[in-house]
Amino acid sequence: MLTRRIIACLDVNAGRVVKGVQFVDLVDAGDPAELAARHAASGADEIVFLDITATHEARGTLLETVRRAARQLFVPFTVGGGIRTADEAAAVFDAGADKISINSAALARPELIGEIGSKFGAQAVIVAIDARRAPGNAAPDNAVVFTTGGRTPTGRRAVEWAREAEDRGAGEILLTSMDADGTRAGFDCELTAAVSGAVQIPVIASGGAGIARHFVQVFREGKADAALAAGMFHFGIADVRALKEELRREGIPVRLLC
Amino acid sequence: MIAVVDYKAGNLTSVMKALRAVGADAEVTDDPAVVRSADKIVLPGVGHFAATRFLEERGLKAAIQEEIAAGKPFLGICVGLQWLFAGSTEAPGCAGLAAFPETCDRFAPGKKIPHVGWNSLAIRPESRLFAGIPDGSFVYFTHSYRAPVTNATVAVTEYGEPFSAAVESGNIMGVQFHPEKSGETGLRVLRNVLEWKPC
Numbered sequence: 044m045l046t047r048r049i050i051a052c053l054d055v056n057a058g059r060v061v062k063g064v065q066f067v068d069l070v071d072a073g074d075p076a077e078l079a080a081r082h083a084a085s086g087a088d089e090i091v092f093l094d095i096t097a098t099h100e101a102r103g104t105l106l107e108t109v110r111r112a113a114r115q116l117f118v119p120f121t122v123g124g125g126i127r128t129a130d131e132a133a134a135v136f137d138a139g140a141d142k143i144s145i146n147s148a149a150l151a152r153p154e155l156i157g158e159i160g161s162k163f164g165a166q167a168v169i170v171a172i173d174a175r176r177a178p179g180n181a182a183p184d185n186a187v188v189f190t191t192g193g194r195t196p197t198g199r200r201a202v203e204w205a206r207e208a209e210d211r212g213a214g215e216i217l218l219t220s221m222d223a224d225g226t227r228a229g230f231d232c233e234l235t236a237a238v239s240g241a242v243q244i245p246v247i248a249s250g251g252a253g254i255a256r257h258f259v260q261v262f263r264e265g266k267a268d269a270a271l272a273a274g275m276f277h278f279g280i281a282d283v284r285a286l287k288e289e290l291r292r293e294g295i296p297v298r299l300l301c
Numbered sequence: 302m303i304a305v306v307d308y309k310a311g312n313l314t315s316v317m318k319a320l321r322a323v324g325a326d327a328e329v330t331d332d333p334a335v336v337r338s339a340d341k342i343v344l345p346g347v348g349h350f351a352a353t354r355f356l357e358e359r360g361l362k363a364a365i366q367e368e369i370a371a372g373k374p375f376l377g378i379c380v381g382l383q384w385l386f387a388g389s390t391e392a393p394g395c396a397g398l399a400a401f402p403e404t405c406d407r408f409a410p411g412k413k414i415p416h417v418g419w420n421s422l423a424i425r426p427e428s429r430l431f432a433g434i435p436d437g438s439f440v441y442f443t444h445s446y447r448a449p450v451t452n453a454t455v456a457v458t459e460y461g462e463p464f465s466a467a468v469e470s471g472n473i474m475g476v477q478f479h480p481e482k483s484g485e486t487g488l489r490v491l492r493n494v495l496e497w498k499p500c
Contacts, residue, residue: 118482139318141315166415214417244414
């Protein structure tokens with residue numbers, strides 16, 4: 044049976060893992076390579092590495108940190124942040140990434156999705172969507188997409204952009220609720236369900252993970268194929284192994300290590 | 302030396318890293334002469350079945366066919382497994398190696414496609430690929446097309462329907478999942494290939 048994936052995310056700023064609340068107030072959480080290896084050993088199904096300041100500061104992805112983290116990993120490894128062209132993606136793949144995640148650059152030039160996909164396969168292209176419910180109309184279908192690390196509203200709806208990304212050849216959607224991010228109060232299940240129901244490709248839910256119950260909710264109610272968390276794991280509040288054991292008790296299919 | 306055949310379909314970094322992690326002397330090549338001089342052949346690959354046309358154009362298909370016939374161990378990964386079959390509905394004009402007569406097809410609708418993530422293996426106990434690997438172990442998949450369950454199937458996985466997660470017939474082996482991304486289980490599969498000797 045296909046299991047639900049638990050993904051550990053490393054938000055990286057200047058070569059260090061950091062954790063913020065609603066995209067600001069960054070706190071140091073450790074060395075990327077060390078944390079990636081620790082999460083994989085405790086049962087993380089994938090590792091995501093996001094260079095969170097790359098677009099904002101117009102800085103390229105830190106290839107050397109990627110290379111160092113990739114060396115110890117034999118689970119899928121995704122890298123995002125500041126990838127603007129197929130050539131930049133190629134350099135990230137060469138450094139050891141299995142998938143790349145694109146966000147601002149895909150919104151600015153949606154052709155980029157197909158350009159990377161045609162060279163490295165659709166499975167290697169994740170389109171990351173940072174979305175926030177609109178104040179006037181909070182319906183999940185009306186949630187709006189932001190770019191550049193949550194700084195700039197695009198006016199586009201998350202559901203529509205996810206559909207377009209799929210049509211253009213994205214392999215997966217990484218959906219972050221900016222309202223929930225960093226709160227540890229639970230995922231935005233309604234938003235996740237709206238996007239997951241709109242596309243055929245897998246949707247990774249992100250933003251708001253705090254306790255095991257939140258994962259149960261986002262898999263059941265949010266129809267997420269995978270769920271991602273960062274700070275929850277880094278500070279040892281819950282490790283992946285303990286989380287998965289609890290999910291299994293709740294009847295969610297997960298991969299447990301022997 | 303293991304020849305890792307490069308047919309310009311995706312990224313070989315992870316496959317090379319995993320082969321080296323289990324102690325293999327592996328080399329990426331698109332040269333039929335290197336394939337002929339290797340001890341073992343690995344054909345990785347993600348992406349579209351049509352990419353395998355490159356193998357024919359470069360004379361790699363003929364080299365692989367001859368070396369397999371001569372008893373050299375061969376492992377196909379992902380599209381590399383599918384290529385062992387007669388063909389795939391993904392690229393109807395593009396012939397596979399036809400080591401197995403069946404055809405690969407897209408997953409039936411009614412579920413998310415591609416099939417992405419960790420799924421379990423129902424392993425046939427006689428399999429050499431899975432020596433030392435417990436039945437029910439999880440491995441990582443990412444694909445939209447799948448090979449049917451046949452006499453050569455040594456591991457079955459269910460995704461709405463059963464399909465071949467691995468095939469094995471003498472020196473010919475194929476895995477639909479990515480051993481290079483399947484943690485300790487995947488590394489053990491690669492080690493089993495590395496240590497493969499004729500019976």
